[in-house]
Amino acid sequence: xVRLEKDRFDDFIRSLxxxxxxxxxxxxxGKSGFKVIKAAQEIDRRRLVTDRSPKEVFFPHSEVIxxxxxxxxxxxxxxxxxxxxxxxxxxxxxxLSMLDxxxxxxxxxxxxxxxxxxxxxxxxxxxxxxxxxxxxxxxTCFCNWLGGDxxxxxxxxxxxxxxxxxxxxxxxxxxxxxxxxxTADLKPASGAEERQAAELAAxxxxxxxxxxxxxxxxxxxxxxxxTDIWEDMSGKCVNCGACAFVCSTCHCFDMQDEGKGGKGKxxxxxxxxxxxxxxxxxxxxxxxxxxxxxxxQRVMHKYSYFADNYGESLCTGCGRCVVACPVGIDIRxxxxxxxxxxxxxxx
Amino acid sequence: xxxxxxxxxxxxLADKDVELVIGWERGSRALAATPVFxxxxxxxxxxxxxxTCGNNPAVYFTKDARRLVKxxxxxGVVVKGCxxxxxxxxLAEKQVKRENIVIIGVPCRxxxxxxxxATRTGGREVLEYSEDDGKVTVKGRDLDLTFDAxxxxxxxxxxxxxxxxKEYDLFIGEMRDGTADKDQNAAIDEFEKLExxxxxxxxxxxxxxxxxxxxxxxxxxxxxxxxxxxxxxxxQWIGKTHEITDTxxxxxxxxxxxxxxxxxxxxxxxxxxxxxxxxxxxxxxxREVEERFGYITGIDSGExxxxxxxxxxxxxxxxxx
Numbered sequence: 001x002v003r004l005e006k007d008r009f010d011d012f013i014r015s016l017x018x019x020x021x022x023x024x025x026x027x028x029x030g031k032s033g034f035k036v037i038k039a040a041q042e043i044d045r046r047r048l049v050t051d052r053s054p055k056e057v058f059f060p061h062s063e064v065i066x067x068x069x070x071x072x073x074x075x076x077x078x079x080x081x082x083x084x085x086x087x088x089x090x091x092x093x094x095x096l097s098m099l100d101x102x103x104x105x106x107x108x109x110x111x112x113x114x115x116x117x118x119x120x121x122x123x124x125x126x127x128x129x130x131x132x133x134x135x136x137x138x139x140t141c142f143c144n145w146l147g148g149d150x151x152x153x154x155x156x157x158x159x160x161x162x163x164x165x166x167x168x169x170x171x172x173x174x175x176x177x178x179x180x181x182x183t184a185d186l187k188p189a190s191g192a193e194e195r196q197a198a199e200l201a202a203x204x205x206x207x208x209x210x211x212x213x214x215x216x217x218x219x220x221x222x223x224x225x226x227t228d229i230w231e232d233m234s235g236k237c238v239n240c241g242a243c244a245f246v247c248s249t250c251h252c253f254d255m256q257d258e259g260k261g262g263k264g265k266x267x268x269x270x271x272x273x274x275x276x277x278x279x280x281x282x283x284x285x286x287x288x289x290x291x292x293x294x295x296x297q298r299v300m301h302k303y304s305y306f307a308d309n310y311g312e313s314l315c316t317g318c319g320r321c322v323v324a325c326p327v328g329i330d331i332r333x334x335x336x337x338x339x340x341x342x343x344x345x346x347x
Numbered sequence: 348x349x350x351x352x353x354x355x356x357x358x359x360l361a362d363k364d365v366e367l368v369i370g371w372e373r374g375s376r377a378l379a380a381t382p383v384f385x386x387x388x389x390x391x392x393x394x395x396x397x398x399t400c401g402n403n404p405a406v407y408f409t410k411d412a413r414r415l416v417k418x419x420x421x422x423g424v425v426v427k428g429c430x431x432x433x434x435x436x437x438l439a440e441k442q443v444k445r446e447n448i449v450i451i452g453v454p455c456r457x458x459x460x461x462x463x464x465a466t467r468t469g470g471r472e473v474l475e476y477s478e479d480d481g482k483v484t485v486k487g488r489d490l491d492l493t494f495d496a497x498x499x500x501x502x503x504x505x506x507x508x509x510x511x512x513k514e515y516d517l518f519i520g521e522m523r524d525g526t527a528d529k530d531q532n533a534a535i536d537e538f539e540k541l542e543x544x545x546x547x548x549x550x551x552x553x554x555x556x557x558x559x560x561x562x563x564x565x566x567x568x569x570x571x572x573x574x575x576x577x578x579x580x581x582x583q584w585i586g587k588t589h590e591i592t593d594t595x596x597x598x599x600x601x602x603x604x605x606x607x608x609x610x611x612x613x614x615x616x617x618x619x620x621x622x623x624x625x626x627x628x629x630x631x632x633x634r635e636v637e638e639r640f641g642y643i644t645g646i647d648s649g650e651x652x653x654x655x656x657x658x659x660x661x662x663x664x665x666x667x668x
């Protein structure tokens with residue numbers, strides 16, 4: 001473990017900027033998200049979980065994939081420095097590694113190489129991710145339900161602990177190790193600081209509610225697919241996409257061609273299963289035309305279908321949806337309700 | 348007041364006068380109560396009412412292709428002044444039948460804007476909320492602050508002069524008068540005075556933060572088209588990106604679709620996860636409608652909405668610009 005004096009933080013970011021396009025939590029008009037920064041002063045260091053999730057760094061809301069005209073198709077060259085993100089939380093890093101299973105990785109399914117997404121991969125594979133420990137989790141945080149921990153840096157390149165006067169850093173990958181070795185300002189942390197790190201971790205864990213065991217969740221969801229529970233739970237849902245769009249793991253998208261005359265572009269745009277048009281067929285029929293059908297889909301995708309395909313829930317417990325839902329639906333209550341529901345019989 | 352609300356709701360349900368009562372209950376976030384559907388007297392004790400009850404429950408009458416009202420169920424609904432205006436609009440637009448709703452008015456003091464509270468607390472999380480006689484107290488880890496409710500009220504509420512339901516079946520507690528805050532109208536005055544270029548810049552800056560989640564549209568009782576124009580793809584009227592041209596078209600068209608129909612409840616603004624000041628344009632249009640047509644939305648359920656009516660002698664100068 002090494003240490004960075006906080007009064008050297010500006011220099012640290014400056015040196016990072018030399019080699020990377022640096023993203024960090026920035027707050028404007030009260031709302032925060034990961035944005036490109038030019039100096040350390042722009043970073044909102046008090047922000048725990050940002051309003052907008054970091055998925056947009058690698059998977060933006062609208063991304064032009066290619067342009068076309070009479071002469072053919074041209075890929076959009078996105079040259080530039082590799083991306084470094086400062087200030088991700090453990091849940092954020094985890095969400096990116098989940099998205100990488102979908103977009104980038106060949107690890108999961110035999111034919112996955114076919115489905116690697118070059119637009120994601122190019123950015124994600126060369127990135128340097130700094131994960132900062134949560135010393136004070138929020139009441140909406142429930143990473144511990146999903147195998148996370150406020151002091152976990154799993155999946156990051158450098159794990160950072162805010163220890164008052166200094167940031168303590170622990171490399172988590174070869175890339176992270178190489179970065180720390182070449183960064184001059186980093187000195188070994190003292191034994192006292194390492195003990196402090198352990199105390200902060202214990203303190204953070206103690207601030208969180210006891211986790212709910214989710215071992216049976218996938219199976220329960222499958223059992224309840226055809227029951228009234230969805231009607232019960234979705235009654236107040238207004239089917240907007242706030243949950244999906246602030247979610248760090250929701251990754252459904254739409255493809256749109258915007259063209260005029262002989263030329264145009266293809267754009268990949270965030271979409272959400274909450275919207276009726278998401279499943280509307282050309283005939284006009286919509287297999288998920290009711291609110292409850294769409295609500296069920298979102299829950300099933302997160303805690304059942306993704307778990308079947310990739311062995312874990314598509315949720316990190318960041319709590320962004322809990323904060324953003326305009327009608328106060330709390331996904332934790334949904335999960336608890338599913339686990340404790342006594343079926344009134346299939347319909 | 349809350350006890351009386353619960354008792355009345357229990358009685359309505361026990362007497363089978365209504366099958367359902369829509370109101371609010373305490374949710375998991377301190378600053379925002381959550382809508383609740385009560386269908387048995389035993390559940391009625393979940394009902395609450397205070398300044399965290401920001402949603403407009405009228406939206407549930409038209410949500411999901413009007414499923415709730417289709418089978419002619421009689422429904423009780425707890426309403427603030429603005430929510431009652433939405434019901435009056437629904438009556439005027441024949442979306443609900445008067446005999447199928449029981450309007451339960453509650454005395455509103457305005458609702459909290461959680462974003463304004465966040466500014467006060469410097470982003471520290473609020474875990475407890477209480478209110479007493481115009482004061483609001485918020486508590487959390489290393490946080491204990493009391494301030495005037497007016498400092499954190501939603502901008503819609505500061506401008507509100509219709510705090511009480513005008514048309515109701517039951518009114519719980521004591522009616523309170525609303526007095527519009529001059530500053531809130533000053534924001535529209537200022538917007539009107541801007542040069543067109545400046546106004547355009549202001550709008551571009553604001554709407555560029557939109558992520559197209561449509562929370563504003565979906566919590567809005569006045570937005571109840573069976574199929575919104577943004578959800579149509581044959582023809583597709585509007586691009587789906589978050590480019591400013593696409594985003595602005597959505598917001599401006601929505602704004603004009605609710606002209607003379609918006610009750611200025613502010614539900615859209617409070618729903619916006621990106622904190623857009625959505626009410627500015629809505630209130631500007633409402634002012635325009637009032638000045639030109641002498642019409643205020645949702646005050647009289649017997650009056651045709653301004654855009655659905657034509658009267659001889661109406662000012663028509665706007666047609667020529």
